[in-house]
Amino acid sequence: MHDDPTAAGRAFQVDLRGVVDLLARHLYSGPRVYVRELLQNGVDAITARRAVDPDAPATVRLRPGPGGTLEVTDSGVGLTPAQAEELLATVGRSSKRDLDLGLGREEFLGQFGIGLLSAFMVADEIELVSRSAVDPQAPPVRWVGYADGRYDLTVLPVGSVDVGSTVRLRARPDMDHWLTAETVVALAQEFGSLLPVDVAVEVPLPGDEGTAWRRVSEPVLPWRATYADDEERRAALAAYCERTLGFTPLAHIDLDVPLAGLSGVAYVLPTAVPPGAGSRHRVYLKRMLLGTQVEDLLPDWAFFVRCVVDTSVLRPTASREQLYTDDALLAAQEALAAQVRTWTVATLTSPSELSRDVVTTHHLALRSLAVVDDEVLDLTAQVLPFETTDGTQTLAQVRDDHGEVLHTTRVEDFRRVAPVARAQGMTIVNAGYVYDAELLARLARRPGWRVRELQARDVAQVLEPVEPHRELEVLDQVQAAREVVRPLDCDLVVRRFAPEQVPAVLLEDRDGRHESDVRRAVSEADDLWGGVLAGFAGADTEPARRLVLNDDNPTVRRLLAAAPDAPVLAAGVRSLYVTAVLLAGEPLRVREAELMNDAMGVLLEAGLPPASRVPDETQEDA
Numbered sequence: 001m002h003d004d005p006t007a008a009g010r011a012f013q014v015d016l017r018g019v020v021d022l023l024a025r026h027l028y029s030g031p032r033v034y035v036r037e038l039l040q041n042g043v044d045a046i047t048a049r050r051a052v053d054p055d056a057p058a059t060v061r062l063r064p065g066p067g068g069t070l071e072v073t074d075s076g077v078g079l080t081p082a083q084a085e086e087l088l089a090t091v092g093r094s095s096k097r098d099l100d101l102g103l104g105r106e107e108f109l110g111q112f113g114i115g116l117l118s119a120f121m122v123a124d125e126i127e128l129v130s131r132s133a134v135d136p137q138a139p140p141v142r143w144v145g146y147a148d149g150r151y152d153l154t155v156l157p158v159g160s161v162d163v164g165s166t167v168r169l170r171a172r173p174d175m176d177h178w179l180t181a182e183t184v185v186a187l188a189q190e191f192g193s194l195l196p197v198d199v200a201v202e203v204p205l206p207g208d209e210g211t212a213w214r215r216v217s218e219p220v221l222p223w224r225a226t227y228a229d230d231e232e233r234r235a236a237l238a239a240y241c242e243r244t245l246g247f248t249p250l251a252h253i254d255l256d257v258p259l260a261g262l263s264g265v266a267y268v269l270p271t272a273v274p275p276g277a278g279s280r281h282r283v284y285l286k287r288m289l290l291g292t293q294v295e296d297l298l299p300d301w302a303f304f305v306r307c308v309v310d311t312s313v314l315r316p317t318a319s320r321e322q323l324y325t326d327d328a329l330l331a332a333q334e335a336l337a338a339q340v341r342t343w344t345v346a347t348l349t350s351p352s353e354l355s356r357d358v359v360t361t362h363h364l365a366l367r368s369l370a371v372v373d374d375e376v377l378d379l380t381a382q383v384l385p386f387e388t389t390d391g392t393q394t395l396a397q398v399r400d401d402h403g404e405v406l407h408t409t410r411v412e413d414f415r416r417v418a419p420v421a422r423a424q425g426m427t428i429v430n431a432g433y434v435y436d437a438e439l440l441a442r443l444a445r446r447p448g449w450r451v452r453e454l455q456a457r458d459v460a461q462v463l464e465p466v467e468p469h470r471e472l473e474v475l476d477q478v479q480a481a482r483e484v485v486r487p488l489d490c491d492l493v494v495r496r497f498a499p500e501q502v503p504a505v506l507l508e509d510r511d512g513r514h515e516s517d518v519r520r521a522v523s524e525a526d527d528l529w530g531g532v533l534a535g536f537a538g539a540d541t542e543p544a545r546r547l548v549l550n551d552d553n554p555t556v557r558r559l560l561a562a563a564p565d566a567p568v569l570a571a572g573v574r575s576l577y578v579t580a581v582l583l584a585g586e587p588l589r590v591r592e593a594e595l596m597n598d599a600m601g602v603l604l605e606a607g608l609p610p611a612s613r614v615p616d617e618t619q620e621d622a
Ligand SMILES: Nc1ncnc2c1ncn2[C@@H]1O[C@H](COP(=O)(O)OP(=O)(O)OP(=O)(O)O)[C@@H](O)[C@H]1O
Pocket: 037, 040, 041, 042, 045, 074, 076, 077, 078, 079, 087, 088, 093, 094, 095, 096, 109, 110, 111, 112, 113, 114, 115, 116, 117, 164, 165
């Protein structure tokens, strides 16, 4: 019954074009990976042949030809006609899988049985001619796959080809640039430079002088090679970093995690990088490049190094561009982090030019490590530079000189009090930058440290009160001035302090600020909530900020000589307030900007002759 739609046990049909499209657009990062997949098949075939014949040759030869063709020949295990039929004609079939575990067998690069399809991203036709090394009786075979899903299989005469395989591609019309000698050399070098087999590309010599083979693979990993001494090794690894990562490192850190079959080098960047940029690394898997931007190899704090590593145990994702997250990867990450950390601690512990360079260049990374690591925290307190009101100092220096570390947690607070504190010989640490507040909070819990955030009263204490007679003299003016700033939730006092050039400072108390926020909420809340909140606000109704006028400053003295009700007094106080806000690095709110304009108008009015008396120069000239 042909028109009966019911069916059982029929095989799926696969639309090869759809699968190729899926690979090209969604799995692989682009057509370039076709070279990687061909190299990988050649290397795996050599591995399989060497398993039965350890002395078999190990070569992969790539020959870009005229008219957008490429021939890749390996001295690997080859295929019998029956294997070609079984393995090449079925998408997802692989000879490299461990059927018991459902995983790729450890010694092979490939595992998924889709790699060869990637060649359809650049070619409409893939030809594979092969002769088996394992079955000497089997004739050679020629298999041709087409992008529309058909294939041809031909058994060739015995003895017509050597053991191994040759893949031939003819570029699709718009894709021939992927198959030029220049591109193939670049891609083979990128993916295969660390392969342990002899990979070479045939390149044309200049001026029609024929062709030559250019070897692109290195027999030994650069960090495993033998060198005359440490200095030669250091120079060779630095040169390798310049070639592959594009920078000259400050130092290198050897990495070795035998359980993950992992070895390599972490290079310390020569310039600072912003935190959060993440760390991305160059990872090789069984010596084939997995990716140049592999994430998650090291924790966030390690953003000051870039690694080049090779692993024989960790697994790739299907795209072969990132590492698959499993227990083995997590264990490897932990071991790598420990190695970078050990190096960092050792470097910080022994003073040297290198440790100074690392501290200067990567202080942010060190700070980010110190907030999660007590040993590093103790070390950084000895060596990390902090901005203080007494110049750049380490936290240990501040503690040794003053017994405690007094700090602000916002840059504005630091700027606000710095001039006054400096003049009074107080040392205050600016902990307003990224990680610093966290770092100091953690340090406060360490034995032997007294760490405290600066309060307004700390500064107020060092400001000298004015003489009683002077206080009486300016009593009315101060009262009038207080009324001017009170609507801005600010109190006003007159004190004497150095330097005399600073006319006023604005002091702010964090606790006071919090209370004033609560008070504002109380006044806006309905009765029930108002009552609850009022309990938190406390009885004290002092404003959170205080404008301290400096009686040693000549401008302030002249201002306080004005009559209490003179418009110029109010205008002067307003402009001192606004200047103090700006000095503290705070943005002006709308109300404050308006005040500034009003004050400016009054001051100009007072200082300039009345408008009617301004001579009209244009008329005079005429
Ligand atoms: N050069 C070659 N020599 C011998 N056998 C080959 C060669 N190229 C491909 N094959 C056979 O064809 C099978 C399918 O290859 P394909 O590249 O599609 O997948 P794979 O290498 O098994 O896995 P992956 O998708 O992870 O690359 C391989 O498992 C292998 O048996």
